[in-house]
Amino acid sequence: MSVLHVTAECYPAAKVGGLADVVGAVPKYLSGADVIMPKYGTAWFRNQTTETIFKNTFWFPGQTIEFSIQTLTSTDLGFTLFVVDIPSKFDRDGVYSDANGFFADDDERWLCFQRAVLIWLSSSNLPYTVLHVHDHHTGLIPFMIKYSYDYSNLQSLKTVLTIHNLAYQGAFGWDRQYLLAAFDNWKSGLLDWDHHINPLASAIRCADWVTTVSPSYLEELKEDAGGLEWLFNSEQHKCSGILNGIDTTIWDRATDKYLAKPQTTSLDQFKLDNKIELCKQLNVKPSNCIVSFIGRMVEQKGADVLAYAAHQILQTQSDVNIVILGTGDPYLEDQFKILKEQYPGLTGITLAYDESLAHQIYAGSDFLIMPSRHEPCGLNQLYSMRYGTIPIVHNTGGLIDSVKDYKTSGGTGIKLKELSVKSVIDGIKEAAAIYKDSKLFNQLRENCIAEDFSWEASSKKYQYIYESLND
Ligand code: ADP
Numbered sequence: 001m002s003v004l005h006v007t008a009e010c011y012p013a014a015k016v017g018g019l020a021d022v023v024g025a026v027p028k029y030l031s032g033a034d035v036i037m038p039k040y041g042t043a044w045f046r047n048q049t050t051e052t053i054f055k056n057t058f059w060f061p062g063q064t065i066e067f068s069i070q071t072l073t074s075t076d077l078g079f080t081l082f083v084v085d086i087p088s089k090f091d092r093d094g095v096y097s098d099a100n101g102f103f104a105d106d107d108e109r110w111l112c113f114q115r116a117v118l119i120w121l122s123s124s125n126l127p128y129t130v131l132h133v134h135d136h137h138t139g140l141i142p143f144m145i146k147y148s149y150d151y152s153n154l155q156s157l158k159t160v161l162t163i164h165n166l167a168y169q170g171a172f173g174w175d176r177q178y179l180l181a182a183f184d185n186w187k188s189g190l191l192d193w194d195h196h197i198n199p200l201a202s203a204i205r206c207a208d209w210v211t212t213v214s215p216s217y218l219e220e221l222k223e224d225a226g227g228l229e230w231l232f233n234s235e236q237h238k239c240s241g242i243l244n245g246i247d248t249t250i251w252d253r254a255t256d257k258y259l260a261k262p263q264t265t266s267l268d269q270f271k272l273d274n275k276i277e278l279c280k281q282l283n284v285k286p287s288n289c290i291v292s293f294i295g296r297m298v299e300q301k302g303a304d305v306l307a308y309a310a311h312q313i314l315q316t317q318s319d320v321n322i323v324i325l326g327t328g329d330p331y332l333e334d335q336f337k338i339l340k341e342q343y344p345g346l347t348g349i350t351l352a353y354d355e356s357l358a359h360q361i362y363a364g365s366d367f368l369i370m371p372s373r374h375e376p377c378g379l380n381q382l383y384s385m386r387y388g389t390i391p392i393v394h395n396t397g398g399l400i401d402s403v404k405d406y407k408t409s410g411g412t413g414i415k416l417k418e419l420s421v422k423s424v425i426d427g428i429k430e431a432a433a434i435y436k437d438s439k440l441f442n443q444l445r446e447n448c449i450a451e452d453f454s455w456e457a458s459s460k461k462y463q464y465i466y467e468s469l470n471d
Contacts, residue, residue, distance in 0.1 A: 001470050002032040002127040005263075006117055008110070010037050011247075013044055013081065014095050015355070017296065018166045018244065018379045019134060022213070025247035029081035031397070031457035032127075038113050039070065039083035041091035049074040050083065054120050058113060061178050065089075067116040071184040086115045107172040107194050110199070112136045118144055118151045118181070132160045133207070134172030139199030139334075140180060142206035143190055148181040158469040160462075161207035165376050166225055167300055169193075169200040193258035194227065204231050208238065209465050213377035214398030215241030220374070243401050243460065244377040245455035258359035267388050267449060270363070272292040278364030281357075282348025284321040284326045289435035291320060291392070291428055292365040294358050294380055297328030297336070297351075302371030302394065302419055308334035309371075314343045315426055320432050323348040323365060362387040367431045371416065371424050375399050385412055385448035390434070390441075392427045394419045402453070406434070412448045 009016055011024030014037065027033035039045050050070035057066050067086045075081075084090075089109045092098055096106070103109065118141065121128070133141050142159040145151055172179075173196060177188075180197075193201035200275040204210055212218040218225035218241035221232045232239065250256070253263040253270055261273035279286040297303040305324065310322045324336050324347070333351050350357060362368070369392040379399030381391040390406070391413035393399040403413040414430050416423045434441050 001129050001466055003027075003030065003034070003130045003132055003466055004121075004126075004128045005033065005035045005132045005134065006114070006138045006141060007035060007037050007134045008093060008113075010035050010081065010447050012077075013037065013083075014040055014042060017164075018213075018377065021247065021379055022162075022244055023134060024165065025245065025455055026459055026462065028247070028249075029455040030463055033132075034080040034082065034128075036069075036082040036084065036117055038109075039085040039089040040095060041093055042095075043082070045083070048072050053082075054124060056116075056119050056123065058115055058119060058181075060108070060115075063088075065112055065116070067112070069120045077179060084113055084120075086112050086116060089113070102160040107170065107176060108179060110170065111140065113143065114138055114141050115181055117141070118148075118154065120149050121157075122151045122154050128156045128157065130160060132462075134163065135164050136168055136200040136203070139170065139203035140191075141203075142208075143187075143202045143468070144181060144183065146206060147183040147187045147190070149183070150181045158209075158466075159207045160209045160211065160465060160469070161203040162211045162213065163200070163204075163376070164213055166200065166221060166228065167374070169198050169228075171196040171198040173197070183257050189431060201228055201231060204228070204235055208469050210235065210239045211462075212239070212241045212466070214243045214401045217241060217376045217397040220397060240342075240461075240465070242458050243398060244379060244382070245458045246379065246382045246386060246453050248386075248454045251383055253363070256359055256363070258356040259363050260360075267445060271388050271445070274360065274364035275366070276346075276364075278323070278360055279321075281360070282323060282350075284323070284345060288319050288321045288346070289367065289432045290323055290365045291367045291369055291431055292323040292325070292361045292389075293369050294325045294361055295370070297326045297332040299329075300373055302373055302424075303328065303332045304335070305333050305419060305421055305424055306369065306371050307332060307339065309421045309428065310339055310347075311342075312421070312425055313428050314339070314346050317429075317432065318346065320428060321346055321348065324362055325350045325352070325354060325361055327351055327353055362389055364387045366435055367392050367414075367428075369427065370394065370399060371419055372396060372399065373419055378402070381413070382453045385451050386453065388433070388445045388449050390414070390444050390448060392416065392431055393422075404447075406440075406444055407413070410447055410450075412444065412451060
């Protein structure tokens with residue numbers, strides 16, 4: 001049995017969020033799993049040496065698309081990474097956007113990528129028995145394998161869809177149906193949702209198995225999925241939630257290459273050393289309790305609520321530092337810029353994507369806050385616990401499954417029962433109080449690092465699905 005992951009992101013080649021971390025890690029824990037993704041015009045790809053193994057063209061409205069499939073010859077990622085080079089669509093400085101904003105031709109880009117992958121598979125004698133697709137960018141593959149005439153020799157391949165975030169579905173109008181390879185029109189209902197072609201909804205119907213990145217997220221989607229909840233109920237016989245793991249070879253306190261002070265002795269010393277480094281870098285007081293946020297500045301992550309709550313906290317308390325790393329909605333970025341100007345010395349605000357600083361924040365903070373409205377899994381809380389930083393989370397999705405209330409035995413974090421400005425303020429105040437109770441604080445840190453979120457267990461669940469589908 002051999003599996004090909006088809007994805008828009010894969011760490012370290014291209015990362016925007018958790019999708020990259022997952023696809024860059026799972027194949028290392030599964031035997032016979034490879035990955036294929038687009039070749040972007042970003043710095044990482046420019047530094048790679050590649051070998052072309054396949055070339056072809058296909059007709060796309062108004063143009064002939066030339067593409068090649070390449071392997072990387074200079075980098076050992078722990079699995080084989082294939083890249084699809086389609087210069088006219090992907091040779092740009094970003095995955096979904098660049099300095100000028102989001103790409104306007106996204107539906108064309110993802111269709112070109114998916115069709116190139118299917119042409120390669122259908123023209124070559126490859127060992128794959130399962131195609132594992134991720135999110136809407138690759139969501140039309142299960143349909144096209146079953147119903148597009150050009151790929152009929154792939155019909156025996158099994159498909160698995162993993163939903164990393166249902167908020168993005170990639171829908172486009174039926175007037176653009178011509179972007180897909182010609183298909184059996186009797187089956188067009190399997191593409192339709194709400195009078196649009198909806199790649200994610202189509203994949204939920206057409207894939208042989210569907211997973212979400214945590215069990216609780218799947219349960220929530222049956223109740224509230226932005227209109228798709230009916231689909232999660234009707235397809236529940238082939239759906240399961242598998243909690244994401246983390247790549248423990250990268251997220252290792254003793255060897256993390258981004259940390260100035262990796263762990264050599266006790267956890268206490270590791271935390272102290274990294275907190276001092278972080279405070280120096282961000283110019284905040286090390287004696288204060290550091291509460292950090294890392295992530296996309298969008299409403300899904302509750303960044304709006306956090307900005308407002310942080311203002312209120314900093315007005316009344318001088319024993320808390322708020323550290324923020326993120327980019328996103330310009331309005332929300334402005335809120336944090338104002339916070340930075342208003343409270344110098346109490347805030348460390350970085351409006352950028354910075355992998356290295358993210359690692360330093362996980363290591364040097366006391367608490368990490370995630371006031372997410374929805375959280376399919378969330379990786380930040382897993383990284384923070386691994387680095388001895390106590391999570392403060394809204395009790396939703398994967399945060400339900402991965403953080404234990406600190407008031408229970410073996411507890412690891414503060415759980416906010418509802419998402420409101422008041423509950424976020426209360427959560428931060430609770431954190432400041434725990435920080436002063438060194439016995440409890442140290443116990444919670446120890447509980448956090450004792451948790452095992454390695455991929456060992458979760459990858460076996462994927463393996464089981466692949467094997468069951470091939471039985
Ligand atoms: P999502 O995929 O919804 O954005 P996840 O919690 O699943 O959220 O994954 C987020 C990943 O992206 C984590 O690895 C986090 O550290 C990283 N990340 C998010 N924003 C930034 C940023 N501004 N700089 C560096 N890393 C970031």
